[in-house]
Amino acid sequence: MSLATAQPEVMPAGVDRTANRAVVPNAVLGMLIFAVAEVMFFVGLISAFTISRSGAMPGTWPMPGQPMLPKDATLVNTVALVLSGFVLLGAQVAWAKKRPVAKWLVVAAWVLGAAFVALQGREWAQLLAAGLTLTSSRLGAFFYLIVGMHGLHAIAALGGLAVAAAQLLRGTMKGGLFFGVQVFWYFVVLMWPIIYARVYF
Amino acid sequence: MSTAAHADHGHDHAHAHHEPGFVEKYLWSTDHKMIAMQYLFTGMAMALVGGFTVYAFRMQLAFPGMSVPGYGRVTATDYNALVTTHGSVMIFWVAMPVLIAALGNYLIPLMIGCDDMVFPRLNRLSYQLFLISAIILVASFYVPGGAFGGAWTSYPPLSAKAEYSLTGLGSSMWLFAVALEFAAFLLGGINFVTTVMNSRAPGMKMFDVPIVVWMIIIASILFMASVGPLIAGAIMLMFDQQLGTGFFDPAKGGDPVLWQHLFWFFGHPEVYVVLLPAMGIVAEIITVFSRKKLFAYKTVLYTAIGTGVLSFFVWAHHQFIAGIDPRMANVFSVTTLLISIPVAEMVFVYIGTLYGGSIRLTTPMLWALAFIAEFLLGGVTGIFLGASGADIYFHDTYFVVAHFHYTFFPIAFIGSFAAITYWFPKMFGKMMNETWGKVHFWGTIIPFNFIFIPLFLLGIRGDHRRIYDYRHFPDLMKAGMQDLRILATISLLVLLAFQVVFLVNFFVSLFRGPKAPMNPWNANTLEWQAPSPPPHGNFPQGLPNVYRGPYEYSHPDRKDDYWPQTEPASEPAKT
Amino acid sequence: MTALSLLACAVCGAGQDNTEWAYLAMTGVVSLSPLAMIGGVAFWLYRASKARDAELASGAAPAKDPS
Ligand code: HEM
Ligand SMILES: [Cu+2]
Numbered sequence: 001m002s003l004a005t006a007q008p009e010v011m012p013a014g015v016d017r018t019a020n021r022a023v024v025p026n027a028v029l030g031m032l033i034f035a036v037a038e039v040m041f042f043v044g045l046i047s048a049f050t051i052s053r054s055g056a057m058p059g060t061w062p063m064p065g066q067p068m069l070p071k072d073a074t075l076v077n078t079v080a081l082v083l084s085g086f087v088l089l090g091a092q093v094a095w096a097k098k099r100p101v102a103k104w105l106v107v108a109a110w111v112l113g114a115a116f117v118a119l120q121g122r123e124w125a126q127l128l129a130a131g132l133t134l135t136s137s138r139l140g141a142f143f144y145l146i147v148g149m150h151g152l153h154a155i156a157a158l159g160g161l162a163v164a165a166a167q168l169l170r171g172t173m174k175g176g177l178f179f180g181v182q183v184f185w186y187f188v189v190l191m192w193p194i195i196y197a198r199v200y201f
Numbered sequence: 202m203s204t205a206a207h208a209d210h211g212h213d214h215a216h217a218h219h220e221p222g223f224v225e226k227y228l229w230s231t232d233h234k235m236i237a238m239q240y241l242f243t244g245m246a247m248a249l250v251g252g253f254t255v256y257a258f259r260m261q262l263a264f265p266g267m268s269v270p271g272y273g274r275v276t277a278t279d280y281n282a283l284v285t286t287h288g289s290v291m292i293f294w295v296a297m298p299v300l301i302a303a304l305g306n307y308l309i310p311l312m313i314g315c316d317d318m319v320f321p322r323l324n325r326l327s328y329q330l331f332l333i334s335a336i337i338l339v340a341s342f343y344v345p346g347g348a349f350g351g352a353w354t355s356y357p358p359l360s361a362k363a364e365y366s367l368t369g370l371g372s373s374m375w376l377f378a379v380a381l382e383f384a385a386f387l388l389g390g391i392n393f394v395t396t397v398m399n400s401r402a403p404g405m406k407m408f409d410v411p412i413v414v415w416m417i418i419i420a421s422i423l424f425m426a427s428v429g430p431l432i433a434g435a436i437m438l439m440f441d442q443q444l445g446t447g448f449f450d451p452a453k454g455g456d457p458v459l460w461q462h463l464f465w466f467f468g469h470p471e472v473y474v475v476l477l478p479a480m481g482i483v484a485e486i487i488t489v490f491s492r493k494k495l496f497a498y499k500t501v502l503y504t505a506i507g508t509g510v511l512s513f514f515v516w517a518h519h520q521f522i523a524g525i526d527p528r529m530a531n532v533f534s535v536t537t538l539l540i541s542i543p544v545a546e547m548v549f550v551y552i553g554t555l556y557g558g559s560i561r562l563t564t565p566m567l568w569a570l571a572f573i574a575e576f577l578l579g580g581v582t583g584i585f586l587g588a589s590g591a592d593i594y595f596h597d598t599y600f601v602v603a604h605f606h607y608t609f610f611p612i613a614f615i616g617s618f619a620a621i622t623y624w625f626p627k628m629f630g631k632m633m634n635e636t637w638g639k640v641h642f643w644g645t646i647i648p649f650n651f652i653f654i655p656l657f658l659l660g661i662r663g664d665h666r667r668i669y670d671y672r673h674f675p676d677l678m679k680a681g682m683q684d685l686r687i688l689a690t691i692s693l694l695v696l697l698a699f700q701v702v703f704l705v706n707f708f709v710s711l712f713r714g715p716k717a718p719m720n721p722w723n724a725n726t727l728e729w730q731a732p733s734p735p736p737h738g739n740f741p742q743g744l745p746n747v748y749r750g751p752y753e754y755s756h757p758d759r760k761d762d763y764w765p766q767t768e769p770a771s772e773p774a775k776t
Numbered sequence: 777m778t779a780l781s782l783l784a785c786a787v788c789g790a791g792q793d794n795t796e797w798a799y800l801a802m803t804g805v806v807s808l809s810p811l812a813m814i815g816g817v818a819f820w821l822y823r824a825s826k827a828r829d830a831e832l833a834s835g836a837a838p839a840k841d842p843s
Contacts, residue, residue: 039813055795
């Protein structure tokens, strides 16, 4: 608040400028809007996937001789990611109540999220070895595109979460960053089950 | 360069004790006004690029095979690249940066009475990304194969494979530039919405926000909600181009029509993204220069929101002959006809505002009135195209070209000229020359109509729009058709020549113009309560409070015919 | 090859019924989801600002500058 010191004389009594109309914190609103745009990005990908798949020649989805997507093994990743969302929610509740456990919950959420990314990486390696590549079929192309894009978002969110965790551990967290990172992480978490249900089945 | 000074919250850095150096002040600034200027001047420079390309390819159409002065012979490949660049530049690098980014950045903090955007550094990043995207686009002219020539809509399979487009690198640079530009506007939009939500001056209720701010906000939301699928499509297309996937390539089982859906799902809302800010500018100007309250503020607002909602349901009117499901074509015909209702309603409201006002025909007012008149023609011809039956004939003729120029030109140029001439005193602290302003106005409006009315006539006669040299098409060289093309091109030359008047007036006024007072037009909105030009922090006398709506002109209880939003009521206010 | 190039047309390729259905369904999803999300956020903001106004009116201590 740079100029708040020079209040105009016309200011009526009882109006305090610091009570300016910040209805929700800037970081939350900004990140929420960003998340809306990001959801639309994934909606675009998923709708393209759905249309392409329904238009595929019979018997070409998946291509004969190429691996099916490992939907059972991926259930583990899915659980890890969803769990990490709930843990982060718990961290927020604890943080609001000023409980010191909050920072450890954030760390736990981070670990679960990192486990998700690592498991995804292993899955990719297996699929690539089994012959499913970006250009081997359109299913492959869509799989690596959609899951990869989600993975990139997850990695970016993990970076943010790591910064937040570091600030919490050092006790320098003021809130804005934490809220923003949370919104982004929930977006990553909520997007995944939709992708999983659509792409793997 | 001291990055440390910026590590803090952007608001605070300018109050560090040193004078900012040149780089910090003009290139690395986080001040919303400076970022607005950067966007404005980049947009103006890109308008020159767009103007030059249209000059070259219109010359080829009127005088095929000639060596165009200043360009040389336009080959078929050149022609495609020039048309594509013209369209892309004018929409994405002129209309968007000037109307949304420049005006949004400049006006929003000033009009809602705060000192800067809530995320100033994000704002700076937004401009930097935009600048890089512009440089990439222009640079694509100089790579092997040249710039992309697959039209601004970039339909696959043509755009998907270098074998087809012959511009492997150029296509990808085009796509990358567009995607980067969208990222820039995404950041800007987040800033706009958050700032208006959270930083309004005390007392400024939702319905005290000036219409132009509302319009920019609605446009930003529309943009952000519709751009996602296009970015998805752009990445898929980039994969097709560079990694050999076949998302859109029928030879690999891909679906090219899918791209059209992803593109137009964004593409149609995009036209409202640029239309709404222009509508907002006109609202500000006509109220000030007819000294009347805006007729039906809430109607305008709700209409704009309704337009935004509807704009998500009309996109397939661009694909009536692309082999879409005929039942879908019917639905989209109906929604397209429906969306002209709110647009017409806004025009009527504006005419209602003018009715009975004491109108002053200043240069900005002339532009605003011309906007209403010319846009009307664009909107009405859109209805013809929206009827799928008629569109089967009109599609891909010059009728479509004329239609969207009667919408886009009023928006991108008439609207921008209205805004620049109106806010120039605030932006630069100098008055613009009125006489030259009017010369420029007439020198633009008259040739504009002489360019595009011939194109309507050509389109009605079936003139196909994607042809490089009409001499190969005897059916399109019938009596008078070439004359109409020549008329359009000559008018274009006149129009371009008159832009020199604007540039001279702009820069001479900037350096030599008479000093502008704080509120030269006796307007109500907050930006006119700041000095001209506003210093860093905007309101040195303290951030303002707001007591009423923005359009209280000629109030019966007042001696003055205007009533600034910041002025407290001396006696108990009656509204 | 002929069958493959037919796929260029979304309404005459193989699996015609499926594609039609997919286009219609995805049209619905893609156009309604932004409206739903924007509507949701707008409604939430509206409620929050109502609550804030009430809080200010009742003279409660204003919140700290959030950012
Ligand atoms: C009442 C409003 C409008 C209606 C009903 C309408 C309708 C249409 C229709 C049906 C087409 C497709 C024609 C075809 O390709 O065969 C079209 C094309 C177009 N319209 Fe509009 N339009 C309206 C307003 C606007 C506005 C406000 C803009 C711009 C800001 C605009 C820009 C365009 C563009 C750029 C194209 C052609 C794109 C291309 O094929 O390259 N329209 N319009
Ligand atoms: Cu359209």
